[in-house]
Amino acid sequence: AEARPGRARAAKVGSREALDEALVRKLFDFLDRSGKAAVSQRDVLMGLKKYPQVRRLFGLPVGSVEDGGASVESRLLPIQDAFESGSGLGEVSGIFSELREGSGAVGQTFSWEAFLAVCQRGALRANAAAAIALLPREHLTGSAFVPTAKWQVVPEGAACPGGLEYKMDMETGKTMGRTPVGKV
Structure with a gap:
């Protein structure tokens, strides 16, 4: 559980904990x-x-x-x-x-x-x-995954568009993704 910016917001207002x-x-x-x-x-x-x-x-x-x-x-x-x-x-x-x-x-x-x-x-x-x-939360975003009709490795933490097909490569443990056939 590593600390991420924006996560340690104003918790425990009544305590002596300092605001970020x-x-x-x-x-x-x-x-x-x-x-x-x-x-x-x-x-x-x-x-x-x-x-x-x-x-x-x-x-x-x-x-x-x-x-x-x-x-x-x-x-x-x-x-x-x-x-x-x-x-x-x-x-x-x-x-x-x-x-x-x-x-x-x-x-x-x-x-x-x-x-x-x-x-x-x-x-x-x-x-x-x-x-x-009330401040907008900042999300950590990785690289965007650009799908094709061929199966390709989805980078960890990548933002993926909706409607993709996914599978797990059992040999490498990596997630694969592609655009559904006929949707390219």
């Missing part, structure tokens, strides 16, 4: 639109509108099918209004302030280091674990 830094980085990358490792209020607002993972991170419903989800739009509008009037980010201002204060950055931004620290040990830990659970 690479997965926390994916959450940060949803917010860091400029790629400068500094997230502004505008970046957070755009992330809230665009990504369900960011909404979960900041404690908002992910979509309209979720409990309380019918109010997603009604909760995003006051946040946007607060941003446009220059008074912060409404109901998520407290979280943004915690991230900004942990950053030590000048102005209205927070850094990757502060984000990681707050997600690992701070108030966002449970929300970060829930947001990580």
